[in-house]
Amino acid sequence: MKFLDDSLLKFDQEVATPEDAIRLAGGVLLEEGTIDRQYIEAMIQAYHENGPYFVLAPAIAIPHARPEDGVHEASVSCIHLKEPVSFGHQSNDPVKLIFGLGAASSQEHVELLRKLTRVLNNQEYVKRMEQASSFEEFSKIFRESDIT
Numbered sequence: 001m002k003f004l005d006d007s008l009l010k011f012d013q014e015v016a017t018p019e020d021a022i023r024l025a026g027g028v029l030l031e032e033g034t035i036d037r038q039y040i041e042a043m044i045q046a047y048h049e050n051g052p053y054f055v056l057a058p059a060i061a062i063p064h065a066r067p068e069d070g071v072h073e074a075s076v077s078c079i080h081l082k083e084p085v086s087f088g089h090q091s092n093d094p095v096k097l098i099f100g101l102g103a104a105s106s107q108e109h110v111e112l113l114r115k116l117t118r119v120l121n122n123q124e125y126v127k128r129m130e131q132a133s134s135f136e137e138f139s140k141i142f143r144e145s146d147i148t
């Protein structure tokens with residue numbers, strides 16, 4: 001399982017659309033070899049079909065697709081945007097942190113979401129993540145939350 005390793009975090013990224021943000025978060029997972037390219041397209045298709053259901057909290061999106069859409073290894077990436085982007089969510093836009101989630105099974109999906117939500121439910125941690133400018137600052141938050 002690759003969970004927010006240094007190679008899975010990108011800071012101060014610029015995107016124009018929600019699709020660009022999803023492609024960027026998925027692209028990081030693709031570069032690591034944990035997903036196939038089709039998984040990125042499946043995430044975008046899920047967004048188009050279901051709307052911004054994965055914008056789970058203010059400033060936070062966790063795009064994902066089904067395991068059978070091309071996941072090789074459970075993994076989570078994070079894209080920290082320079083400027084937030086709107087996904088069309090009534091109360092949680094705009095989004096600054098995009099966590100790309102790839103799970104090879106429903107059980108892994110639930111486990112990864114549980115790990116993420118434990119830290120993302122803490123508004124102090126979220127604010128610090130939004131302001132972080134390095135992997136060290138970002139990973140310190142996750143170490144403090146005791147989920148890594």
